[in-house]
Amino acid sequence: MTPMLTVDERIDSFTRGTRSWPHPDTFRATPSSLAEAGFYWKPFSSSPDNVVCFLCGKSLDGWTEDDDPFEEHLSHSRNCCWAIVKSIYPVEDGLPFHWDDEENLPRGERMTKARLQTFGKWWPHERTKGWFGTTKRMANAGFIYAPTDDSDDNVQCPYCETALDGWEIEDDPVHEHQRRRPNCPFFATRAAAPTKASAAKAAKQKRKPQDVNGEESESDSNLTTHSTGRTKPETKKSAKSSRSQKSAASESASSRSSNATASQ
Ligand SMILES: [Zn+2]
Ligand SMILES: [Zn+2]
Structure with missing residues (x-):
């Protein structure tokens, strides 16, 4: 590796x-x-x-x-x-979630391509004949490649932090993701960047998340859901929400003046 x-x-x-x-x-x-x-x-x-x-x-x-x-x-x-x-989160919580920029939408071209690139050449099942969960389908289902010391087929959703490994040949990544976290921002996303006023209004309405494939939830899988090892989700979550607040205040990572120095 x-x-x-x-x-x-x-x-x-x-x-x-x-x-x-x-x-x-x-x-x-x-x-x-x-x-x-x-x-x-x-x-x-x-x-x-x-x-x-x-x-x-x-x-x-x-x-x-x-x-x-x-x-x-x-x-x-x-x-x-x-x-x-790892940097793109909704600027407004509540269903549907809102992003500050259309190019940051979870199912947009830019984000899907970035998720696919995280798999590099490392996905262990890519060349297995008949394997449904290819890297492309994983990325289209919202997952990034996140191997652990014990698991070389662990994937993670960067939005709801669901981590799954132990994939089998017929497992459908969209189905496995959605039945565990139907309210994940990946599924419950507005199609266009909203104004602040419409975002607040829509957040109040709490619409149901979209059903992307019409499948019903079942508990027929051997996939393992688990935490992401030694990281601290509670710490990370608070970091995330403060990032979201920054974005909401129009202070994005790109416009922010940085103190860290690029030494390359
Ligand atoms: Zn990098
Ligand atoms: Zn998710």
């Missing part, structure tokens, strides 16, 4: 050797959040807080307390698929 492909490996990079991550837990850039955002630690004597993205290779250092690893990643590496899929 490619080095640092799993979140666990990236977290471990922060505890190797005698040195430790130089910033306190009050920073948004913790080993956990950095690993989730795709980074592993690669310190230099001149740059003790340097981190590197496992996918695009971007190096970032000079972290300050308020720097958000997800936002910094995207602002310094606009085309990294990991930065893209």
Whole structure:
């Protein structure tokens, strides 16, 4: 496997050797959040807080307390698929969810392509004859590739954080995703970017999520749903919602002036 492909490996990079991550837990850039955002630690004597993205290779250092690893990643590496899929969240909660920009819609071309790119050449079932859950179908169903130390076919929805592994030949990723989390923002998305007023109104109405394939929920699968290992979902969730608030206040990752330095 490619080095640092799993979140666990990236977290471990922060505890190797005698040195430790130089910033306190009050920073948004913790080993956990950095690993989730795709980074592993690669310190230099001149740059003790340097981190590197496992996918695009971007190096970032000079972290300050308020720097958000997800936002910094995207602002310094606009085309990294990991930065893209991990940075885009609804600006309004409630059904249907709202995005600030049409290109950020979960089922739009840009996001679908980015999810597909996370699978790279690593999906273990891609060449199995007759296998339904190809990388393309996984990406179209909202999943990114998120292998763990124990599971090379683990996928994750970046919106509801559902993680699934143990795929079998006939498993349909849309069905497996939707029957577990019918209210996931991936399914319950408005087709166009709303105005603030219409967003607030629609959020009040609480419309039902769309039924994308008309299938009924069943419990006929051996797939395993599980948490994403050693990450801290509660920490991440709060980071997410504060990112959403920032977006709502028209302060997107792209326009935000950054304190982290691109050293590549
Ligand atoms: Zn990257
Ligand atoms: Zn989901």
